[in-house]
Amino acid sequence: MNVAFNTAVSGMLSAQSQLSAAARNVVEAASTGQDVIQASVAVKKAEVASKAAAVMVNTTSEMTDTLLDITV
Numbered sequence: 001m002n003v004a005f006n007t008a009v010s011g012m013l014s015a016q017s018q019l020s021a022a023a024r025n026v027v028e029a030a031s032t033g034q035d036v037i038q039a040s041v042a043v044k045k046a047e048v049a050s051k052a053a054a055v056m057v058n059t060t061s062e063m064t065d066t067l068l069d070i071t072v
Contacts, residue, residue: 018046
């Protein structure tokens with residue numbers, strides 16, 4: 001279970017890093033008058049990746065709770 005949890009947390013951290021970079025790209029593109037569509041899409045992708053990782057954390061937690069209920 002720890003491997004799944006660690007993978008999910010790693011995914012969340014990666015998504016947060018991607019979101020930070022994408023948000024910075026949106027601001028830079030907007031300030032120079034460039035198209036912000038691609039940067040905005042990258043923000044949305046990072047958001048979805050973060051949500052998916054959060055669901056994985058929740059599922060892993062529920063699985064651990066169930067396993068503990070069975071063994072105790």
